Amino acid sequence: MTKLQRKILCFLLVLCVLTPIGILLPMVFDAGDAWGEWSATTLSDLIGYVPSGLEKYSNIWNAPIPDYSLNEADPSVVHQSGYYIVSGVVGATLTYLVTLLISKIIVKNGD
Amino acid sequence: MHIPDGYLSPQTYLPLMGVFVAVTAVAVKKVKLDVSARYIPYLGMAAAFSFIIMMFNLPIPGGTSGHAVGSAVIALLFGPWAAVVAVSVALIIQALVFGDGGITAIGANCFNMAIFMPFVAYYLFKLFSVNPMKKTRVFIAAFISGYFSLVLTAILTAVEFGIQPLIASDAEGKALYCPYDLSVAIPVMAIEHLVLFGIVEGLITALIVRYFLKSDPGLIFALRNKKGMHHD
Numbered sequence A: 001m002t003k004l005q006r007k008i009l010c011f012l013l014v015l016c017v018l019t020p021i022g023i024l025l026p027m028v029f030d031a032g033d034a035w036g037e038w039s040a041t042t043l044s045d046l047i048g049y050v051p052s053g054l055e056k057y058s059n060i061w062n063a064p065i066p067d068y069s070l071n072e073a074d075p076s077v078v079h080q081s082g083y084y085i086v087s088g089v090v091g092a093t094l095t096y097l098v099t100l101l102i103s104k105i106i107v108k109n110g111d
Numbered sequence B: 001m002h003i004p005d006g007y008l009s010p011q012t013y014l015p016l017m018g019v020f021v022a023v024t025a026v027a028v029k030k031v032k033l034d035v036s037a038r039y040i041p042y043l044g045m046a047a048a049f050s051f052i053i054m055m056f057n058l059p060i061p062g063g064t065s066g067h068a069v070g071s072a073v074i075a076l077l078f079g080p081w082a083a084v085v086a087v088s089v090a091l092i093i094q095a096l097v098f099g100d101g102g103i104t105a106i107g108a109n110c111f112n113m114a115i116f117m118p119f120v121a122y123y124l125f126k127l128f129s130v131n132p133m134k135k136t137r138v139f140i141a142a143f144i145s146g147y148f149s150l151v152l153t154a155i156l157t158a159v160e161f162g163i164q165p166l167i168a169s170d171a172e173g174k175a176l177y178c179p180y181d182l183s184v185a186i187p188v189m190a191i192e193h194l195v196l197f198g199i200v201e202g203l204i205t206a207l208i209v210r211y212f213l214k215s216d217p218g219l220i221f222a223l224r225n226k227k228g229m230h231h232d
Helices: A003-018 A021-028 A040-047 A052-058 A077-110 B010-034 B037-053 B071-078 B080-098 B106-127 B135-162 B182-215
Strands: none
Touching: A003 A077, A003 B037, A021 A077, A040 A052, A077 B010, A077 B037, A077 B080, B010 B080, B010 B106, B037 B071, B037 B080, B071 B080, B071 B106, B071 B135, B071 B182, B080 B106, B106 B135, B135 B182
């Protein structure tokens, strides 16, 4: 691994630790979900009904770590920040390894 | 900008899934040709970077939240085809593991953020045909590339949301999928990305490109074959 690559990895690690900014800032500034990413319940509050097709599809997939939280019911901001960091580390590591594997397969086959 | 399940009709998500699969097949061939083995660790890190940067939700005070994507800087540093692969992996893992973005919308989300965005970013940057020695110009071109590629991707996403009421409504005129039409979706998505998220994408793109320009300029894909650059 080159010096530059080591630096990038450190940078990524620091970013992982800082990810709770991504839940704290919206909380402090009273900002809701991203536009168009509401749950069926939230959408129902906004427009008074749940579109039938949306209802049919909205629970099609149960993600193992929904919303980057190990326990969505936990009210503690500190705990949620911890879950968010864990999700960041797990997700980024998985993404790194899968991309590495895919690129190795692609580039190897090119030789 | 991660479209969840249920917001897009099958008439929208199925064709986009098809386009995504077809473009990915081309990307695999292009990466095989363009990308040397020394890039591989960087691609993994680029994908991880995209994953993490999307976790930094930023608020429009009292309104919605949103985030940068990282596709622009990946396209400039390692080429748009490499960005297709790296950002797609991040988006698919976000959907499968974290429920961020729908399973049915994987094609749409990858088309928007992992295909459209890196290509727009790359060609916007190339429009300026900047001399790599002029660091301020490179910085400005990279900022513009990040800023506008994110804003245009937000508008593309808004179009996908906004055409749903036209495509699918029930007998009473109620939408079956996304209930907001183009007249709502486009202004909201465009404005929030113009005023905040795009600026963040632009700054990230410009700052990281500037860093690579100092530490390993030969690595930067979008600045290859320019006078004043060393080759290796």
